[in-house]
Amino acid sequence: MFGYDFWYQPRHKTMISSSWGAPAAFTKGFDLQHVTDGLYGRHLHVYSWPDGELKQTLDLGDTGLIPLETRFLHDPSKDTGYVGCALTSNMVRFFKTKDGSWSHEVAISVKPLKVQNWILPEMPGLITDFLISLDDRFLYFANWLHGDVRQYNIEDPKNPVLVGQVWVGGLIQKGSPVVAMTEDGKTWQSDVPEIQGHRLRGGPQMIQLSLDGKRLYVTNSLFSAWDRQFYPELVEKGSHMLQIDVNTEEGGLKTNPNFFVDFGAEPDGPSLAHEMRYPGGDCTSDIWS
Structure with missing residues (x-):
């Protein structure tokens, strides 16, 4: 669990954080082997806001390697946001489902x-x-x-x-x-x-x-x-x-x-x-x- 960026949507009482990687890896420069070794992130973590209880973890898989910046839409009623996944160069959209859980899909692929x-x-x-x-x-x-x-x-x-x-x-x-x-x-x-x-x-x-x-x-x-x-x-x-x-x-x-x-x-x-x-x-x- 490599903490990096986070963003929150108070009306949905939710905060979502991303995961860069282990400092022992990225502080030395980028090495592709470190990705294979599991030293870089591929998950989003969903917390209740503001009490901070971890509710869900989203595995972005091979399409979401090194998720960095995380943003909700500014409209406070919206339950949609994006995270930029650096290594796979995908912009992943996350959103709330009908049952109240969160899901994700690739929205833009470079x-x-x-x-x-x-x-x-x-x-x-x-x-x-x-x-x-x-x-x-x-x-x-x-x-x-x-x-x-x-x-x-x-x-x-x-x-x-x-x-x-x-x-x-x-x-x-x-x-x-x-x-x-x-x-x-x-x-x-x-x-x-x-x-x-x-x-x-x-x-x-x-x-x-x-x-x-x-x-x-x-x-x-x-x-x-x-x-x-x-x-x-x-x-x-x-x-x-x-x-x-x-x-x-x-x-x-x-x-x-x-x-x-x-x-x-x-x-x-x-x-x-x-x-x-x-x-x-x-x-x-x-x-x-």
Whole structure:
């Protein structure tokens, strides 16, 4: 039972927590053997709220390896939420059933890319962070290894629809030794823009959305041991923060060319930027009870 993130829905008197892995494993960097050895999570734990009694454990199986960030819909009457499963790169929806228990299903699946010049023949997206807009219309998540940020319309929570995608880093961007392959054997790399003359380092990791839903902010450090393993340049030169402009009407994402915060230029840097928070509340802290 590897505790990680949690989220709660007071009107349903429920809290659900996720499970990253054993510190003895992830603090040393990622080793696929540790997954085989059972040192990484695949469960969600359902507790009564606020007394904290464990009521149910959901085994996500091989489709839900390393479940990290957990979010309910903001609407306090809803009994639906999602968890991002990093290694299998699936967004799993959890929900209450008619008998009052909880169940789950895969709502979004990011296919691994066939690649050349990498440690494995296939590369997972590695969903590391996600959030839901305050109006519950859109879900956003970051693929740390692939390098893209996605926007899905979730007005039908069972059937998310991809409406926006932007590439802001990753291991397969142009200029990288790693290339992806299509099903017909052709190679390709993502077209990642420079921002204010800076080549984007690392991959999109933590995200935060303005309360009006129009500005999505992105940083790129996951965990220093993993940064060093997958993006050594990030540790050497430091992180950055980007702004992505959001179309809140029909969907759509566009990197803002005028916004770049360079944490490599910090006085005691280079620094690794991770979590972001708005003073007074934001889309990953506010709930309506």
